[in-house]
Amino acid sequence: MTTLQECRARDAQDPLRSLRDQFALPEGVIYLDGNSLGPLPKAAPERIARAVAEEWGQGLIRSWNTAGWYELPRRLGDRIAAFIGAGAGEVVATDSTSVNLFKVLSAALTIMAADAPSRRVVISERTNFPTDLYIAEALCRERGFALRLVEAEEIPSALNGDSAVLMLTHVNYRTGAMHDMAAVTAQAHAAGALTVWDLAHSAGAVLVDLTAANADFAIGCGYKYLNGGPGAPAFAWVHPRHADRFWQPLAGWWSHAAPFQFTSDYRPAAGIARYLCGTQPILSMTALECGLDTVAAAEPFGGMAALRHKSLALTDLFILLAEERCAGHGLALVTPREHHRRGSQVGFTRQEGAYAIMQALIARGVIGDFRAGPPDILRFGFTPLYIGYEDVWHAVEHLAAVLASEEWRRPEFSAAQAVT
Amino acid sequence: MTTLQECRARDAQDPLRSLRDQFALPEGVIYLDGNSLGPLPKAAPERIARAVAEEWGQGLIRSWNTAGWYELPRRLGDRIAAFIGAGAGEVVATDSTSVNLFKVLSAALTIMAADAPSRRVVISERTNFPTDLYIAEALCRERGFALRLVEAEEIPSALNGDSAVLMLTHVNYRTGAMHDMAAVTAQAHAAGALTVWDLAHSAGAVLVDLTAANADFAIGCGYKYLNGGPGAPAFAWVHPRHADRFWQPLAGWWSHAAPFQFTSDYRPAAGIARYLCGTQPILSMTALECGLDTVAAAEPFGGMAALRHKSLALTDLFILLAEERCAGHGLALVTPREHHRRGSQVGFTRQEGAYAIMQALIARGVIGDFRAGPPDILRFGFTPLYIGYEDVWHAVEHLAAVLASEEWRRPEFSAAQAVT
Numbered sequence: 001m002t003t004l005q006e007c008r009a010r011d012a013q014d015p016l017r018s019l020r021d022q023f024a025l026p027e028g029v030i031y032l033d034g035n036s037l038g039p040l041p042k043a044a045p046e047r048i049a050r051a052v053a054e055e056w057g058q059g060l061i062r063s064w065n066t067a068g069w070y071e072l073p074r075r076l077g078d079r080i081a082a083f084i085g086a087g088a089g090e091v092v093a094t095d096s097t098s099v100n101l102f103k104v105l106s107a108a109l110t111i112m113a114a115d116a117p118s119r120r121v122v123i124s125e126r127t128n129f130p131t132d133l134y135i136a137e138a139l140c141r142e143r144g145f146a147l148r149l150v151e152a153e154e155i156p157s158a159l160n161g162d163s164a165v166l167m168l169t170h171v172n173y174r175t176g177a178m179h180d181m182a183a184v185t186a187q188a189h190a191a192g193a194l195t196v197w198d199l200a201h202s203a204g205a206v207l208v209d210l211t212a213a214n215a216d217f218a219i220g221c222g223y224k225y226l227n228g229g230p231g232a233p234a235f236a237w238v239h240p241r242h243a244d245r246f247w248q249p250l251a252g253w254w255s256h257a258a259p260f261q262f263t264s265d266y267r268p269a270a271g272i273a274r275y276l277c278g279t280q281p282i283l284s285m286t287a288l289e290c291g292l293d294t295v296a297a298a299e300p301f302g303g304m305a306a307l308r309h310k311s312l313a314l315t316d317l318f319i320l321l322a323e324e325r326c327a328g329h330g331l332a333l334v335t336p337r338e339h340h341r342r343g344s345q346v347g348f349t350r351q352e353g354a355y356a357i358m359q360a361l362i363a364r365g366v367i368g369d370f371r372a373g374p375p376d377i378l379r380f381g382f383t384p385l386y387i388g389y390e391d392v393w394h395a396v397e398h399l400a401a402v403l404a405s406e407e408w409r410r411p412e413f414s415a416a417q418a419v420t
Numbered sequence: 421m422t423t424l425q426e427c428r429a430r431d432a433q434d435p436l437r438s439l440r441d442q443f444a445l446p447e448g449v450i451y452l453d454g455n456s457l458g459p460l461p462k463a464a465p466e467r468i469a470r471a472v473a474e475e476w477g478q479g480l481i482r483s484w485n486t487a488g489w490y491e492l493p494r495r496l497g498d499r500i501a502a503f504i505g506a507g508a509g510e511v512v513a514t515d516s517t518s519v520n521l522f523k524v525l526s527a528a529l530t531i532m533a534a535d536a537p538s539r540r541v542v543i544s545e546r547t548n549f550p551t552d553l554y555i556a557e558a559l560c561r562e563r564g565f566a567l568r569l570v571e572a573e574e575i576p577s578a579l580n581g582d583s584a585v586l587m588l589t590h591v592n593y594r595t596g597a598m599h600d601m602a603a604v605t606a607q608a609h610a611a612g613a614l615t616v617w618d619l620a621h622s623a624g625a626v627l628v629d630l631t632a633a634n635a636d637f638a639i640g641c642g643y644k645y646l647n648g649g650p651g652a653p654a655f656a657w658v659h660p661r662h663a664d665r666f667w668q669p670l671a672g673w674w675s676h677a678a679p680f681q682f683t684s685d686y687r688p689a690a691g692i693a694r695y696l697c698g699t700q701p702i703l704s705m706t707a708l709e710c711g712l713d714t715v716a717a718a719e720p721f722g723g724m725a726a727l728r729h730k731s732l733a734l735t736d737l738f739i740l741l742a743e744e745r746c747a748g749h750g751l752a753l754v755t756p757r758e759h760h761r762r763g764s765q766v767g768f769t770r771q772e773g774a775y776a777i778m779q780a781l782i783a784r785g786v787i788g789d790f791r792a793g794p795p796d797i798l799r800f801g802f803t804p805l806y807i808g809y810e811d812v813w814h815a816v817e818h819l820a821a822v823l824a825s826e827e828w829r830r831p832e833f834s835a836a837q838a839v840t
Contacts, residue, residue, distance in 0.1 A: 031480060037476075037484075064457075096699055098674075099670060102670055127684075131673035137685070138668075138671035138686065223699070230702035231703075252518030260792070262791065265553070266553070266554040287472070
């Protein structure tokens with residue numbers, strides 16, 4: 001049996017341990033929901049206050065130049081590129097994941113309509129994050145494509161001569177199951193389809209190499225593992241072989257080749273800049289940079305590879321301890337045990353009470369989240385930047401106590417489900 | 421001749437004078453660029469700091485519920501509605517103006533394609549703000565519509581049996597010329613077309629009554645006269661008669677009827693909520709609310725009507741003084757003299773040196789902006805919340821001095837043009 005002492009010893013030996021000091025984590029909280037909203041970097045309050053008081057307050061309109069506001073989407077894009085195996089000048093930080101998905105899926109459909117007009121099917125996973133499916137549904141309807149939803153294991157057989165685009169989220173938001181991006185992309189390409197990858201639960205969490213995987217399009221989220229703050233701008237990546245081929249329909253002035261010439265006719269910028277649209281929320285963008293700093297701080301310790309190594313150790317430990325200490329309480333693991341198929345989160349189902357169990361845990365300071373089913377899922381995200389082995393120990397102790405005591409049956413824990 | 425003493429007397433008698441205290445304006449600056457970026461409300465630093473340290477830092481993911489983050493787009497939309505003659509529940513604050521224009525123009529085209537499929541022309545003004553034209557150009561191309569650009573005076577004759585949508589910016593970003601929204605909307609409707617109004621230079625600046633004008637769609641900007649901070653979220657309004665008719669293609673999860681049921685199929689929310697898309701930048705949204713507070717603070721003094729009254733007095737004075745004191749220096753007014761045709765800004769052209777003249781003014785602390793032509797324009801925005809009559813006096817004195825001394829010919833003022 002693993003002991004608390006062993007967990008403490010692992011923390012003491014953890015080369016990434018000091019990275020936790022970058023975050024202002026509330027007292028008494030074990031935060032296992034960084035896959036929904038990353039915590040506050042300690043540097044962020046002062047940096048944002050400077051953007052507010054100095055850049056906005058004193059610099060006013062001049063700050064578009066003097067404070068570098070105008071360059072932020074490209075500059076932060078370059079920083080994100082380093083975490084996902086993309087090149088400089090290939091990523092922009094902008095808009096929301098939903099809006100960016102619209103842009104890249106629209107581009108992918110336009111390319112396929114031109115190159116292979118008989119291919120009219122977009123394939124995705126039935127358990128993909130709903131906003132991806134909604135955007136795809138609306139866009140397919142508009143462009144005369146069909147959206148076909150399949151289970152993960154059905155993807156290879158679903159790819160055929162009708163397939164235009166395979167649109168997947170790399171790490172499943174519910175189960176934490178991870179696709180082999182290179183292998184699945186190769187399957188899609190072999191079948192003649194393009195790939196669109198949503199990296200919402202991947203960027204900053206697992207190893208992603210878009211270039212090596214020869215992927216076509218990708219988008220991702222700034223406020224989960226990148227710790228960019230609530231609703232932080234998202235990002236978009238387009239392989240350079242596609243970037244200049246077509247306009248994307250959200251052709252706002254920031255995507256223009258010369259936006260400040262104010263010409264009445266549209267001429268798209270070269271490369272990824274044409275995936276910009278309108279003016280970006282600078283204060284939220286400033287917070288995003290503080291989040292990116294927290295991930296970049298892992299570089300001297302081995303960067304994403306070291307983070308991934310620790311992430312797997314944390315999720316291994318959580319699975320091990322939860323199955324040991326909560327045995328007989330009806331939890332069933334939904335997250336793959338194989339490392340190469342697991343993201344940075346762990347989910348358990350339970351026939352009854354999953355929502356109330358999570359509320360009881362949150363009341364104890366263990367913040368994970370609940371994802372309604374069927375099956376209902378208790379979801380725990382492990383961000384190696386700030387979660388330690390002792391945290392895992394205590395989280396499982398609380399989970400075991402909530403289950404053993406049945407305190408989750410208290411009425412206050414089954415109140416109306418909250419919005420997130 | 422108007423004197424400095426008279427200007428001071430008008431400030432002393434101005435019932436709106438105290439509203440200026442809401443803003444943290446830099447020492448030595450006369451800020452005539454609030455139509456590009458409104459200044460910092462004094463309340464914003466503390467409010468944003470609380471959103472960062474408490475809501476994000478301490479509340480973490482729980483703040484989506486406990487801090488009301490999830491309701492912000494609708495709650496702030498209701499507040500904006502009060503400034504533009506819209507009803508509660510008819511406006512959302514979200515995304516950028518370009519993205520929102522895409523949504524509403526897309527809806528308008530969808531409606532017309534269904535109701536009057538032979539109408540295939542979108543009419544707009546050649547001098548409309550370019551991002552509006554780019555979005556329209558891309559969308560028209562995609563949907564098989566033609567975009568026809570005309571001069572303002574040609575609009576009535578351009579409206580005919582081919583017209584699907586008339587898309588205009590209410591107040592021209594270069595000249596400050598204002599359309600009669602009710603009359604133009606009536607002309608469009610009489611010709612069988614829908615109207616899309618961009619309120620970027622109107623909301624918080626001039627009287628807008630979307631309901632009385634019987635307009636169809638409108639969008640607008642949060643960071644100009646609404647003082648919402650750099651890149652603040654924009655807004656969208658759809659007349660209730662249209663709101664439920666069609667999906668808009670940016671059908672992200674925030675537009676779903678039940679987003680937290682995470683169903684795989686899309687079902688649009690009723691009303692304006694279906695014009696939401698993805699997760700919003702909460703810190704920038706928080707700043708926007710501080711900006712809305714500054715406009716709402718005019719309510720006890722007569723609200724938008726009182727602001728409009730003072731705005732016209734300020735622009736009247738600026739035109740009068742500039743024409744008196746800069747006579748013979750080649751300035752030509754491009755802004756309409758008639759009150760009912762003027763927004764809250766004044767533009768002058770000059771054959772030579774407009775860019776350098778503005779740089780020289782900025783170096784003296786008079787911040788307006790330059791809009792490249794032809795013709796090149798010196799643009800001055802007057803926000804009655806914080807600009808006074810004495811400010812106008814001094815601004816003109818600086819302009820006269822820059823012109824008389826020819827200091828604008830100094831090499832540093834004709835350096836490479838900056839981005840905004």
